[in-house]
Amino acid sequence: MANKTKKITKKKRPPVKNKNQKKKHPKKKHKFQKKYLLWLAYILLAFVIAVSIFHVFKILPHGVSKTSSETKTEHVELLTDVTYKSGDEMNYDQEIFEKVNETINEANDFIIMDMFLFNSYKTGDKTYPDIANRLTQSLIAKKQENPNMRIIVITDPLNSFYGSYTPENIKDLKEYNIDVQYTDLNKLRDSNPIYSGTYRTFFQWFGNSENGKLSNPISSEAPDVTVRGYLGILNMKANHRKTLVTEKHGMVLSSNPHDSSGYHQNVGVRVTGPIQNALIKSELAVANMSGAQYSASDFKINHNSWRDDATYSVQLATEGKIKEQIIKNIKKTQSKDRISIGMFYLSDRDVINELIKASKRNVKIKLILDINKEAFGKEKPGVPNKPVASELVNRSKGNIKVKWALSNGEQYHSKYLLFEQNENKNATMILGSSNLTRRNMGDYNLESDIIIKGKQTDEAFAKLSRTFNDAWDNKEHTMTAQYDDFKDESLWKRVMYRIQEKTGLSSF
Incomplete structure (x- = not known):
């Protein structure tokens, strides 16, 4: 019988471990990458927040947010x-x-x-x-x-x-x-x-x-x-x-x-x-x-002088200086003075609060407001004017009177305030591009208004007063509706308006 020989195979020895060599841990590597990405996200978020804050408060460009001197x-x-x-x-x-x-x-x-x-x-x-x-x-x-x-x-x-x-x-x-x-x-x-x-x-x-x-x-x-x-x-x-x-x-x-x-x-x-x-x-x-290089000295006007006894005093205000002028004029009003406002958007908290304070001084305040049901062809829910009107009427206990401009597809796009003093019959009007909103009067949008002072009997003031009263009284044509006809005191609109006004996430 032939001798059977066993095939001898050498067992492979496991590799000798280097005592100084650390074990690889895939989970730890993954955690490190995740932590790195998380910190990168935090840094990026902090940068975005810093950019946001900077551009809310940064210095305005030269010539923006100004009040001119009064001229005649x-x-x-x-x-x-x-x-x-x-x-x-x-x-x-x-x-x-x-x-x-x-x-x-x-x-x-x-x-x-x-x-x-x-x-x-x-x-x-x-x-x-x-x-x-x-x-x-x-x-x-x-x-x-x-x-x-x-x-x-x-x-x-x-x-x-x-x-x-x-x-x-x-x-x-x-x-x-x-x-x-x-x-x-x-x-x-x-x-x-x-x-x-x-x-x-x-x-x-x-x-x-x-x-x-x-x-x-x-x-x-x-x-x-x-x-x-x-x-x-x-x-x-x-x-x-x-x-x-x-x-x-x-x-x-x-x-x-x-x-x-x-x-x-x-x-x-x-x-x-x-x-x-x-x-x-x-x-x-x-x-x-915006990139031009013009000098105001190169543009000469034909009427560069005035008489001290001229009828009107006029002044230009832009951006945030418009609000300063409006607040100043509201604060000046006393018992039996009149404030007549025709406005497309009203939402600024300071203006609202000053109007309510004025009503408590027995100032007669009337507002004609757009119903805010349409803008750029899109339907709107009545914000901000409907919740603001509700606040003005209720907080003043009905002393502030509001009417709605009737619309047939158009907007009541006027933006003016008329102040008429009872005692001396002086008058001031402020009008132009600016709505009474945070965006319009908070140094964000570019806006331009004019402040005009004179007597209530002066033609410009008489015409503005007549325009407002014709719409308010509806004597010749029905141009305005009573507050109750379109009032809306819903809580959700009041909350929505306040959030939009505060954050700027709005069209007004």
Whole structure:
């Protein structure tokens, strides 16, 4: 029998462990990576918060938030756009843009115009007046008449949906070498830090291009827009001014040269005198903030002096200085004085509280407010005016009277306060672009208002008082509704308004 031999195989010895070699722990490595990413997220969040805080409180650009010195003038022309229904017929008594075009046609040396909404894009199927194109043609005709004339048009980038396209009227102006300046909103403070810190950190660097594929939320007939345009509009800030100044006249308005806004109710003034210099300085500051290099000394006006006994005293206030003037004038009122307010948006807490205090001094306060049921063709829930009206009426125990401007698709877009003193019959009006809101009067938006002082019997004051009382009394036409007809005291709207006002996450 053959001897069986066993195959001897050597067992592999396990590798000798190096005493200094540590065991690898995948879980520990994963925890380290997670911790690293978490700290990176904390740092990024802290940076975004820091950016948000900085841009809420940063120093304002040169020339912004100013009050001019008081000057005198004989020439204050109050202008109104009034809309009302008589039977089945709509009536539109419009003065403002007739006077704007007239002022442009009369100019010989320069035109500086700053308008928030300046386009002809329409909402819905309603027919609107051809405001934007007519104003565009007036400017072009003036440039053709005098090619060396300095014409500066300042507007808000909302008109291009933040660079998503160029409106046709802007193309036409540029074709005739009219200087169009889109306002550089990034230079301004941010009113809604919850979003703006993220926007400034991540999105603002991408710019924009005119190849949008998304539907335009402003108007279905406007060009498509980009994602970057949507990111821009969510930052909720604006150059909201509506002014015009030439060597002959200055104008401060609440109305926009925007076709779909053509039937809104509005007020404005045309003035002459040294107040024109204040308008020039104020508007060139915005142009220069946005990349231009103009000097106010190069723009000379025709009415640079005044008589001390002139009828009116006038003063320009912009941005946060508007609020200072309004609060100061409310605080000055005494028993039996009158405050009449016509306003599109009212939400500022300081103004609300001062009005209630004034009512307790037996000041007679009346407000005509927009119902806030429509803006840019979109339905709104009545915020902020309905909860604010409820607060004013209830906290004043009915001493503050509120009526609603009746609407037939248009807005009660006026923005004015009229103060009438009982004892000496003096009067003060404050009007222009600014709503009574945190965004409009808190050094966030660009705004421009004029403060005019005189006697109640002076023509401009008499006309504004007559305009307000005609709407309040409904003697000739039914223009306002009683507070109870549309009051809304729901808690959720009151809470929503307060949150929106405080955070800036709102359209007002």
